[in-house]
Amino acid sequence: MKTRLSALLVAILFVSGSLSAGADQESSPGSGIEYEPLSTLQIDNLATLGKVWGFVKYHHPHVTSRGVNWDSELFRVLPEVLRAARRPAAQAAMARWLAELGNPEPSDPPAELPAGAYLTPDIDWIHDSSALGRELSRRLEIIYRNRSTTGEQHYVQLAPQVGNPIFSNEAPYADLPLPDAGYRLLALFRLWNIVTYWFPYRDVIGEKWEDVLVEFIPGVMAADSEDSYRLVMMQATARIHDTHANLWGSLNLRPPRGSAHLPVVVRFIEEEATITGYTHPDLGPASGLEIGDVITTIGGHAVDSLLIVWEPYYAASNRPTRVRDMMRNLTRGEAGPVLITGRRANTPFQIVAERIPEDDLDLQVGHVHDLPGDTFQMLSDEVAYLKLSSVEGSAIETCIERALEADVLVIDIRNYPSEFVVFSLGGHLVREVTPFAKFSAGDPMNPGAFFMSEPVALRPLEPYFPGKVVILIDEVSQSQAEYTTMALRTCANAIVVGSTTAGADGNISPIPLPGGFNSMISGIGVFYPDGTPTQRVGIVPDLEVHPTRAGIRVGRDEVIETGVSQALGREFRLPPR
Numbered sequence: 116m117k118t119r120l121s122a123l124l125v126a127i128l129f130v131s132g133s134l135s136a137g138a139d140q141e142s143s144p145g146s147g148i149e150y151e152p153l154s155t156l157q158i159d160n161l162a163t164l165g166k167v168w169g170f171v172k173y174h175h176p177h178v179t180s181r182g183v184n185w186d187s188e189l190f191r192v193l194p195e196v197l198r199a200a201r202r203p204a205a206q207a208a209m210a211r212w213l214a215e216l217g218n219p220e221p222s223d224p225p226a227e228l229p230a231g232a233y234l235t236p237d238i239d240w241i242h243d244s245s246a247l248g249r250e251l252s253r254r255l256e257i258i259y260r261n262r263s264t265t266g267e268q269h270y271v272q273l274a275p276q277v278g279n280p281i282f283s284n285e286a287p288y289a290d291l292p293l294p295d296a297g298y299r300l301l302a303l304f305r306l307w308n309i310v311t312y313w314f315p316y317r318d319v320i321g322e323k324w325e326d327v328l329v330e331f332i333p334g335v336m337a338a339d340s341e342d343s344y345r346l347v348m349m350q351a352t353a354r355i356h357d358t359h360a361n362l363w364g365s366l367n368l369r370p371p372r373g374s375a376h377l378p379v380v381v382r383f384i385e386e387e388a389t390i391t392g393y394t395h396p397d398l399g400p401a402s403g404l405e406i407g408d409v410i411t412t413i414g415g416h417a418v419d420s421l422l423i424v425w426e427p428y429y430a431a432s433n434r435p436t437r438v439r440d441m442m443r444n445l446t447r448g449e450a451g452p453v454l455i456t457g458r459r460a461n462t463p464f465q466i467v468a469e470r471i472p473e474d475d476l477d478l479q480v481g482h483v484h485d486l487p488g489d490t491f492q493m494l495s496d497e498v499a500y501l502k503l504s505s506v507e508g509s510a511i512e513t514c515i516e517r518a519l520e521a522d523v524l525v526i527d528i529r530n531y532p533s534e535f536v537v538f539s540l541g542g543h544l545v546r547e548v549t550p551f552a553k554f555s556a557g558d559p560m561n562p563g564a565f566f567m568s569e570p571v572a573l574r575p576l577e578p579y580f581p582g583k584v585v586i587l588i589d590e591v592s593q594s595q596a597e598y599t600t601m602a603l604r605t606c607a608n609a610i611v612v613g614s615t616t617a618g619a620d621g622n623i624s625p626i627p628l629p630g631g632f633n634s635m636i637s638g639i640g641v642f643y644p645d646g647t648p649t650q651r652v653g654i655v656p657d658l659e660v661h662p663t664r665a666g667i668r669v670g671r672d673e674v675i676e677t678g679v680s681q682a683l684g685r686e687f688r689l690p691p692r
Contacts (some may be wrong), residue, residue: 122357128314138142146190148298148423150336157197160205162329163247164196169308170241171256172270173562174262176219179483181269183216186286189304190297201294206248219261226565233555233640234302234318236563237311243675255370266559271313277489278556278568279622279638280313289631292457293341298629302348303328303335309626310355312562315555315640316650320356327354342368345632346428352634353430356651358593358619359637361430368443371421371427375470377446379404380481383438386665387411388418388445391667394476403466407668409458412447421445432651435590439617443481446470460668483530484589486672490514494689497522503529503599508539515543515580523682525581525675526603527587528596529613535595537602542576544584544606547574551602554621555640570644572604584609585678588654593617600654611656612678618653 145533150595153161172178172185175327192212199205228235242254256435271280285305287299307328308316317324329350338344349362349369362368376653378399380392388410393399404410422441431437435550446453450472485502486492491514492500499518503526526540541551550570558564584606592600592613604611624638639687641649658681672689679687 123231124657145295146193146298146301148190148193148297149296150296150339152335153166153336156202158329158551160199160202160461161332162325163205163306164192164209164299165300165304165332166240166325167213167247167251167255168304169311171213171216171258172236172308173268174218176263176267177216177262178270179263179270180458185270186301188212188216189301193297193300195205203248206251210227210248210250210254213251218254218257219263222261222264224264226260226264226560228561229558229566231566232558232561232564233567234315234563234565234654236561237317238563244260260620262560262629264560265296268559271309271559273557273559274622274638275655276321277622277639278554280309280557282309282624282626286628286629287627288629291630293344294629296336299338299344300332301333302628302630303331303351305628306348306351306626313557313624313638314355314357314636315557315565315621316357316637316648319648319651320354321651322354327351335638341630344630346527347391348628348634349430350427353427355430355636356432357637358430358436358617359621359623359635360682362632362634363625364632369686370418370425371444371447373448373450375450375472376476376478377404378402378471379446379467381410381442381445382481382662383435383442384662384667387419387664388442388546389664389667391662392481394478394480395471396583398457398469398471399477402468404455404468405459406670407459407664408464410455411458412454412456414453415446418445433615433653435616435653436593436619439590443478447473456459482591484591484674485527485530485587486675493521494519494525494675496680497519497683498525498687500525500527500675502527502530503532503536503596505533506536506540508534508536511539511543512576512578515540515578518580518582519578521582523583523585523679525585525587525679527675528592528600528603529587529589529674530591530683531593531596532599537599538573539576540599541573541602541605543578543580543601544609545573545575545605546579547575550644552598553644553646554639554643555642567642567646569645573605579587582608583682585675585682586611587654587674588613588616589674590614590617592654594619594621594623597649601643601649603658604654610658610681611654612660612681613656613659613674614659614661615655616653618649618651620649 194204195208244252279335345365378395379390382391390408429437452467483504490505494500499521550572553570554568555565597616620641621637621639626634660674660677
């Protein structure tokens with residue numbers, strides 16, 4: 116089975132997956148489960164139940180055909196599993212529960228896993244009778260053999276043509292800001308099983324996913340406030356190691372807390388928190404902090420120590436992206452004065468700066484690293500420049516025509532493209548049909564299996580730009596920006612310059628969770644045509660260049676300058692700005 120993606124749907128690749136209000140339950144009666152401290156046996160039994168519940172949810176035809184409310188079924192079996200004094204008693208309770216559900220009718224023809232899967236389902240555990248007990252294992256094997264061959268799935272649908280999962284029939288239970296212990300456990304089970312069966316990058320999570328389930332069961336059941344519940348789910352989500360996978364709508368709960376910031380932009384430069392700009396044109400310079408300053412402590416706390424404490428709450432595919440997000444929040448706190456220590460050049464300093472309410476600041480400053488000014492610029496007679504943060508697809512042809520007399524075209528993707536221009540721009544950089552990516556998507560008949568598509572390709576457009584192309588990337592280049600870079604770097608004369616990107620590519624798929632909030636995953640896998648992955652790896656530059664504090668202090672853009680110098684074969688410097 117292969118998934119085909121049209122150019123049109125690839126064009127909406129990174130914004131699809133909206134939630135539907137439709138779900139099994141509009142009202143939310145209590146689950147009947149109250150929290151009590153869990154023994155090691157109870158945690159292990161609950162982990163087994165979470166795996167069994169998720170497996171049956173996506174394999175048993177009585178559930179996939181919408182015949183059973185599977186959330187309610189969890190609450191029905193939970194009390195007996197929690198009461199079990201020994202592991203066999205819990206196994207027997209789950210086996211009786213599945214017996215009441217009934218065995219599926221034999222599949223005709225039998226369900227089979229097609230050859231050629233990029234990822235195969237991780238279901239060997241259902242055959243382990245020593246861990247499950249003979250009867251429970253037998254029932255799971257029957258369900259697997261007789262799973263639906265129609266591809267019908269009630270709790271997940273694949274987006275037409277694209278293939279990212281849509282979870283529109285998952286009840287959000289939005290009327291329960293703090294769900295009871297049963298619903299909180301349901302949230303963890305739902306997230307864990309969605310990742311197990313519908314996350315295309317589960318093979319690069321980087322740790323044993325089953326251990327994450329066991330680890331978070333006690334914390335999610337013990338959460339006794341709305342904030343603590345969301346924070347523990349935020350930590351669980353972060354363990355997916357996917358920059359798309361965050362607890363969106365709840366990010367204000369991440370440390371540090373507060374609604375004010377110092378009026379500065381902070382970026383991690385040469386492994387230190389460095390001031391690179393101001394979020395207010397007057398209050399920033401008046402703060403006493405200067406461009407190029409390094410912050411070493413804030414409010415008496417060492418920055419290095421803060422990052423260690425905050426890291427579990429910041430979901431990201433790789434370290435540069437996680438640090439990027441922590442730097443954006445580094446100075447957040449309550450409005451008022453805060454003691455800052457740091458270094459200016461090589462001289463230590465100590466000042467008291469004022470945190471300003473965030474409504475008075477432009478917190479988007481610093482979220483892109485491209486040049487100020489027009490979308491298209493001539494940096495010199497030889498060098499044309501195009502930034503994608505403000506690009507308009509309708510203007511691409513005109514930009515290429517203006518660039519034709521230049522020797523070098525700089526395409527700045529240290530940003531998020533304002534429009535999808537992969538094909539309309541990339542076509543002007545190739546002479547022939549040029550494949551640049553292929554995708555993996557899930558199989559509703561074989562949950563947990565993923566199959567590769569045929570490659571998508573750029574097709575030549577006129578006018579053709581014959582010169583050298585310098586593509587700029589860094590840690591703010593994410594998702595659509597990464598996909599765009601994959602396409603443009605296929606140009607024969609292209610060089611990618613900068614640093615590793617965010618490592619999160621593919622359609623986003625929101626996940627409704629009890630309490631009315633959402634997580635999210637990258638819903639399809641994105642790979643180079645030869646199968647080289649991008650998730651967690653990011654786009655690896657051909658020429659690695661990082662800004663330096665010395666360059667920042669004098670206003671240089673060393674990434675552009677180094678890339679263009681490489682393309683021209685001699686030193687290039689931007690004119691003073």
